[in-house]
Amino acid sequence: GENVEQHPSTLSVQEGDSAVIKCTYSDSASNYFPWYKQELGKRPQLIIDIRSNVGEKKDQRIAVTLNKTAKHFSLHITETQPEDSAVYFCAARVTSGTYKYIFGTGTRLKVLA
Amino acid sequence: KAGVTQTPRYLIKTRGQQVTLSCSPISGHRSVSWYQQTPGQGLQFLFEYFSETQRNKGNFPGRFSGRQFSNSRSEMNVSTLELGDSALYLCASSEGREGSPLHFGNGTRLTVT
Numbered sequence: 396g397e398n399v400e401q402h403p404s405t406l407s408v409q410e411g412d413s414a415v416i417k418c419t420y421s422d423s424a425s426n427y428f429p430w431y432k433q434e435l436g437k438r439p440q441l442i443i444d445i446r447s448n449v450g451e452k453k454d455q456r457i458a459v460t461l462n463k464t465a466k467h468f469s470l471h472i473t474e475t476q477p478e479d480s481a482v483y484f485c486a487a488r489v490t491s492g493t494y495k496y497i498f499g500t501g502t503r504l505k506v507l508a
Numbered sequence: 509k510a511g512v513t514q515t516p517r518y519l520i521k522t523r524g525q526q527v528t529l530s531c532s533p534i535s536g537h538r539s540v541s542w543y544q545q546t547p548g549q550g551l552q553f554l555f556e557y558f559s560e561t562q563r564n565k566g567n568f569p570g571r572f573s574g575r576q577f578s579n580s581r582s583e584m585n586v587s588t589l590e591l592g593d594s595a596l597y598l599c600a601s602s603e604g605r606e607g608s609p610l611h612f613g614n615g616t617r618l619t620v621t
């Protein structure tokens with residue numbers, strides 16, 4: 396069935412270090428992969444996304460890479476800051492004639508000052 | 509543009525009761541999706557509506573139902589509430605086209621006692 400696995404579930408890094416979160420999806424028809432950041436008590440907010448015809452996308456300190464063959468995609472945050480502390484969710488948009496997103500179980504990132 | 513609006517923000521119900529949650533999407537967005545968020549489970553897809561039609565449904569029992577009105581506003585209903593239904597229910601709207609991202613509301617936190 397459709398599934399997105401996300402690792403790690405928690406991640407602690409020192410301020411200024413890099414953080415990497417990895418996701419694997421099962422549905423080869425998936426063609427759009429957004430990442431959401433959810434701060435405590437707030438709504439998930441889109442931070443970056445990538446489409447299946449692109450291998451990498453970067454936006455300032457955030458980048459996402461996609462390996463379609465291996466069905467992996469990853470979020471990279473460089474020069475982490477305390478305000479990056481949040482829960483991050485990856486998602487894969489299932490097409491197969493439907494429009495729904497399957498989310499990973501989330502990664503709680505703590506940036507230690 | 510105003511964001512996605514969900515009402516109410518908080519609800520406390522007892523087992524066996526039913527509840528209706530409301531979601532007003534971003535103006536112009538015709539797709540509304542519903543997700544259940546619980547600790548450790550991430551976001552679980554409930555269903556998605558587009559132009560008043562349910563396009564896809566997740567793996568939830570029939571006690572969970574929804575509908576969408578001609579103005580794209582959506583409601584979700586849960587009947588015969590169980591303790592395990594306690595969760596944050598998130599609504600997300602999108603244009604509903606290929607690769608259009610989800611925009612989430614602040615959610616309705618439902619507590620079943």
